[in-house]
Amino acid sequence: MGVIVAKSVNEACALLAENPDTTVLAGGTDLMVQVNKGASSLENVVDLTRISELKGWTINDSEIVLGSGISYSDLSKPELASILPALAQASRTVGSPQIRNAGTLGGNLATASPAGDTIPVLVAMNAILKLRSSKGQREISVDEFVTGVKSNALHAGEIIESVRLPLLEGPQEFLKVGIRNAMVISVVSLALLVDDKGKSLRVGVGSVSPVPFRATEAEEFIAGEFDWENYSQLPEKVKSRFSKLVADSTKPIDDHRGTAEYRKHSVAVLAKRALERVCIRTES
Amino acid sequence: MISETYVLSVNRKNHEVADAHTSESLLWVLRERLELSGSKNACEEGECGSCTVLLDGDVVCSCLVLAASAVGREIITIEGLGKGDEISDIQQAFVEAGAVQCGFCTPGLLVTIDQMLDADPDPDELTVREAISGNLCRCTGYGRILEAVRIASGNRKNQSEKEDSK
Numbered sequence: 001m002g003v004i005v006a007k008s009v010n011e012a013c014a015l016l017a018e019n020p021d022t023t024v025l026a027g028g029t030d031l032m033v034q035v036n037k038g039a040s041s042l043e044n045v046v047d048l049t050r051i052s053e054l055k056g057w058t059i060n061d062s063e064i065v066l067g068s069g070i071s072y073s074d075l076s077k078p079e080l081a082s083i084l085p086a087l088a089q090a091s092r093t094v095g096s097p098q099i100r101n102a103g104t105l106g107g108n109l110a111t112a113s114p115a116g117d118t119i120p121v122l123v124a125m126n127a128i129l130k131l132r133s134s135k136g137q138r139e140i141s142v143d144e145f146v147t148g149v150k151s152n153a154l155h156a157g158e159i160i161e162s163v164r165l166p167l168l169e170g171p172q173e174f175l176k177v178g179i180r181n182a183m184v185i186s187v188v189s190l191a192l193l194v195d196d197k198g199k200s201l202r203v204g205v206g207s208v209s210p211v212p213f214r215a216t217e218a219e220e221f222i223a224g225e226f227d228w229e230n231y232s233q234l235p236e237k238v239k240s241r242f243s244k245l246v247a248d249s250t251k252p253i254d255d256h257r258g259t260a261e262y263r264k265h266s267v268a269v270l271a272k273r274a275l276e277r278v279c280i281r282t283e284s
Numbered sequence: 285m286i287s288e289t290y291v292l293s294v295n296r297k298n299h300e301v302a303d304a305h306t307s308e309s310l311l312w313v314l315r316e317r318l319e320l321s322g323s324k325n326a327c328e329e330g331e332c333g334s335c336t337v338l339l340d341g342d343v344v345c346s347c348l349v350l351a352a353s354a355v356g357r358e359i360i361t362i363e364g365l366g367k368g369d370e371i372s373d374i375q376q377a378f379v380e381a382g383a384v385q386c387g388f389c390t391p392g393l394l395v396t397i398d399q400m401l402d403a404d405p406d407p408d409e410l411t412v413r414e415a416i417s418g419n420l421c422r423c424t425g426y427g428r429i430l431e432a433v434r435i436a437s438g439n440r441k442n443q444s445e446k447e448d449s450k
């Protein structure tokens with residue numbers, strides 16, 4: 001079959017069912033790096049980038065559903081950024097303008113890198129992914145979907161169709177440590193989202209364990225200490241305890257981007273900084 | 285695997301691509317099959333931006349675009365920036381500012397800056413720095429590149445003021 005530019009999700013799923021060895025292509029920013037290196041060679045390819053159903057988003061009641069083909073550039077634009085600020089902040093830190101124009105949310109999820117920048121945010125939001133194949137559809141939470149370092153729960157013939165997220169009220173922060181500002185893979189990343197209605201804070205961390213996860217102990221602690229009335233700054237003791245709980249929940253490794261010790265230190269710094277920022281924001 | 289012959293629209297002209305391998309990137313096809321060697325290949329992994337082209341008006345790294353998937357899209361390369369044999373205003377500004385040393389990064393930068401000025405004719409320095417953050421230059425230290433952007437955006441502003449006062 002060669003390279004086919006699919007026009008609909010149904011067509012893409014039918015092609016995948018007919019030719020089980022078919023490679024799914026979105027923005028190509030992960031896949032083509034492997035292909036150029038000679039690490040993988042392409043025969044049958046189904047390109048999802050021109051399926052308009054995958055590029056849109058809809059809001060219903062208390063949720064927003066994002067098509068998996070939404071690019072980082074789209075996520076950074078004011079329309080979506082005002083609804084999903086932490087996801088927009090994460091998107092703005094990805095690669096360069098060239099990478100952000102091509103790279104997609106679905107590609108970041110399918111790659112399932114421990115350093116994938118959208119994943120800490122999606123984990124903190126308890127994102128639900130809709131997967132589709134010619135046989136039907138199923139829903140899976142993001143933490144069940146990302147099963148390990150660069151591995152995911154996709155079955156043969158399945159694609160990620162969309163990502164469902166709650167609409168949260170309250171400030172959000174995404175912070176990332178890297179060796180410079182542009183074009184940098186996270187050494188540590190952290191998302192902190194306030195859920196004012198649910199009176200909880202959600203903390204997602206990346207690059208400090210095989211898969212991004214929520215720091216639940218730190219979340220429980222801080223929900224009780226938070227000033228839900230005025231969002232005023234919290235005492236030093238509380239901030240330190242919170243950042244220590246976040247750091248204690250991580251299991252980082254030494255690699256070429258940083259040592260485990262540095263990662264533990266940095267994640268604590270990010271936790272404290274994010275907490276100070278969500279308090280500052282609503283103070284004035 | 286060899287692809288069936290396909291057609292790419294590059295710089296507003298259709299080009300047939302025959303006997304290409306399925307895995308070939310757009311950068312490879314432009315340089316090796318269509319003899320458009322202006323786009324440079326320095327890393328083939330999206331890091332350097334020397335292969336930057338416009339795909340339906342957006343800057344992308346052509347090394348990360350699967351060539352056969354770009355059928356039906358408008359591709360503009362550095363060769364498509366000037367009008368005929370004339371160089372574009374940004375190319376002229378690069379010459380004036382002395383923003384070219386080895387020249388390897390230049391085609392990608394020109395495509396990026398052209399697109400940026402189309403979207404925002406009078407960008408502040410932060411906007412410029414962010415726009416070119418995916419284009420690495422190992423020679424110039426960027427000072428003269430930023431100067432070239434100032435010259436080009438100044439010229440465009442004067443131009444549009446002149447047209448407005450007509």
Ligand SMILES: Cc1cc2nc3c(=O)[nH]c(=O)nc-3n(C[C@H](O)[C@H](O)[C@H](O)COP(=O)(O)OP(=O)(O)OC[C@H]3O[C@@H](n4cnc5c(N)ncnc54)[C@H](O)[C@@H]3O)c2cc1C
Nearest residue numbers: 026027028029030031094095104106107108110117160330
């Ligand atoms: C220079 C550079 C810088 C980068 N910087 C960052 C960064 O800062 N942060 C970061 O997180 N990532 C970064 N990346 C990685 C990459 O850009 C992201 O992971 C991106 O989201 C991948 O999306 P894509 O659409 O390009 O995926 P593709 O490369 O098209 O696909 C990646 C994988 O996902 C599969 N896939 C894609 N879409 C679907 C779908 N809908 N359903 C099922 N499977 C699918 C493909 O089959 C493939 O296996 C960078 C990459 C480069 C080259």
Ligand code: FES
Nearest residue numbers: 328330333335347
């Ligand atoms: S060659 Fe494409 S980004 Fe370097």
Ligand code: FES
Nearest residue numbers: 385386421422423
């Ligand atoms: S002039 Fe040599 S890389 Fe920029």
